[in-house]
Amino acid sequence: MAAPFLPPIAMNALPSSYSFASAPQALLDALAARFDARQLSTALAVREQHGRDEGSISAPPPAAVVFAESTQDVQDTVRLAARHGVPVIAYGAGSSLEGHLLAVRGGISLDVSRMNAVLAIDADDLTVTVQPGITRKQLNEAVRHTGLFFPIDPGADASIGGMAATRASGTNAVRYGTMRDNVLALQVVTASGETIRTGTRARKSSAGYDLTRLMVGSEGTLGIFTEVTLRLYPLPEAVSAAVCSFPSIEAAVRTVIQTIQLGVPIARVELIDANSVRLVNAHSQLTLREEPMLLMEFHGSPAGVQEQAEAVQQIAQDWCGNAFEWATTPEERTRLWTARHNAYFAAVQSRPGCKAISTDTCVPISRLADCLLDSVAEADASGIPYFLVGHVGDGNFHFGYLIDPRQPAERETAEQLNRQLVARALALGGTCTGEHGVGIHKMDFLLDEAGAAAVAMMRAIKQALDPQGILNPGKIFAL
Incomplete structure (x- = not known):
């Protein structure tokens, strides 16, 4: 059963200080x-x-x-x-x-993918307790008969444990929040092999330190989840989706900003730039207008949905939005959202053999246009193919730079674009990552965002809870 020792291979973008040793x-x-x-x-x-x-x-x-x-x-x-x-x-x-x-x-x-059971559904309290390996699609299939659903949708059919570990969010976050808002309690195996429980099914508590929030987003560095208790929501009585094209990214973003500032309770609002629309059309065999586009969804009563949609349509018209098209049937909505979720794969397949340097930032909604427009200008000037999508209702967007992994110069250009993007987001009061997490790729930016004293506190927590440093070491910050 012995695993052969494998010396480190070339590690693109890994700090040179990392050491590697085979298990004894x-x-x-x-x-x-x-x-x-x-x-x-x-x-x-x-x-x-x-x-x-x-x-x-x-x-x-x-x-x-x-x-x-x-x-x-x-x-x-x-x-x-x-x-x-x-x-x-x-x-x-x-x-x-x-x-x-x-x-x-x-x-x-x-x-933990085999640990995918639903342990308890408490429909009256709108909660569910699951094992960490269940995916979001499996979860929603399991609770559908209750008339409830779990709204967090990062695009990929990710596991609930992984979503909690990275504090994921996604397309519904503008209305339903992120994993931080929707994890009520956890069972966690600590670095010593003990099991602890954090939180309860109660909607609020002021008892002691908030260990649930400490663990959510810790990326497996403080403990390993074995049970997760989540909030559920009633399936909306009515759902309607729409697409609207714009003459520019700025017009699309200004529409979103005004929608949010006016308090319209939109459930989803996604930005897809013209290049990404072209890639999605080719991949998913669609005929969307190849212009900057907003993909929107409205939840509520039939009257409420109509009122929300009419308000957004008027705002869009004020910013020269055109071709406002409705997708009212489940089949039409599924087709559009599947195309949006496949944007990453559509982009990667557009350049055979490429790698995507994917990055995300999040800024205050009022600064979204400033951050996006300058970042798009830099990406266009670089000559690197890219795609741009964003959960722009909460100021979060993603660039994917498509590089030839055999060309070091392309990787360096993409990483430089990433550095400039993060620096801009931080200068505008934002964050280096809205939902991907720090992992390895964003480690250098955490110090810029949080400051030395805060990072030192994080290190102290890690040292206290995992003194041997065995839980997912080398992530978030180097020890």
């Missing part, structure tokens, strides 16, 4: 004694699958993969790893973008 044979033997071949693998193909995410950074694979099926499995894996001082990296769906899953210091990948 004694640990692999102990894991083999605890888990059978169905739950433990050292096969290279399995390890490589668990040693990469959807991002562009490369690192060696983990030494082994454990497929956990219970909280006890998670506890035993962490305890054995802690005994040997070996890292443990939690793995859900593998859809993260900033290097969260990479075994940059070696270790064991702990796959």
Whole structure:
């Protein structure tokens, strides 16, 4: 069962200070004694699958993969790893973008995807408790019969545990908030292998430190989730979607800003630039106007939805929005939102062999146009192909720079664009990442955003809760 030692391969954009060591044979033997071949693998193909995410950074694979099926499995894996001082990296769906899953210091990948049960649905209290490996689509299928749904939609069919770990949000965040707002309680396995519970199903509490909020967004560096309790929402009585094209990105963004400032309770509002619309049309066989476009959705009563839509339509007309088209049937709405969610894949497939340097920032809504327009101008001047989409109702947007991985100059150009974008967002009172998380790729920006004293406090928390540094080390900040 021994995993061969694999020296570090070229790690694009990884700090040179990272060290890598194979797991000791004694640990692999102990894991083999605890888990059978169905739950433990050292096969290279399995390890490589668990040693990469959807991002562009490369690192060696983990030494082994454990497929956990219970909280006890998670506890035993962490305890054995802690005994040997070996890292443990939690793995859900593998859809993260900033290097969260990479075994940059070696270790064991702990796959929780088999822990995908719904443990309790409390429809009267609008809550559900699930295991971390369930995906958002599986969850919504499981609760559909109750007339409730879970609204957080990051695009990918991510696992709930991973979404909580990265404080994900997505297309519905403008109305329903992010994972920070929708995780009520957690069961967490700590770095010592103990199990703790944080929070309750009550809607509020002032009892002690808010450990739930501490864990949500910690990216697997403080604990591994084994149960997650979430808020649910009633399925809206009426849903309507619309697309509207604009002569410029600025006109589209100004429409969004005015909509939010007027208090229109829009559920979703997505910006897709003209280039991305072209890519989506080719990929999804659509015929959308290849201009900057807003894709919007309205939730509520039939009268409320109509009122919201008419208000936004009037605002859009004031900014020269045209071709305001409705998608009222579920099939039409699904087709449009599927195309939006496939924008990343449409872009990557448009340049065979490319890698996407994907980045996101978030700024106060009033500064969105300033940040976007300057960033678009820089991207256009660079000559690097790119796509632009955004959950612009809350000031969050994404650039994806499509580079040839064989051309170091293209990677450096894309990284420079990323640095300029983040610096601009921070100068405007925003953040270096609205929903992707820090991982590896955004580590250098955390100090700029939070300041040395705040980062030192984060390090102190990490040291207190994980003194050996075995939980997903090398993420958020280097120790």
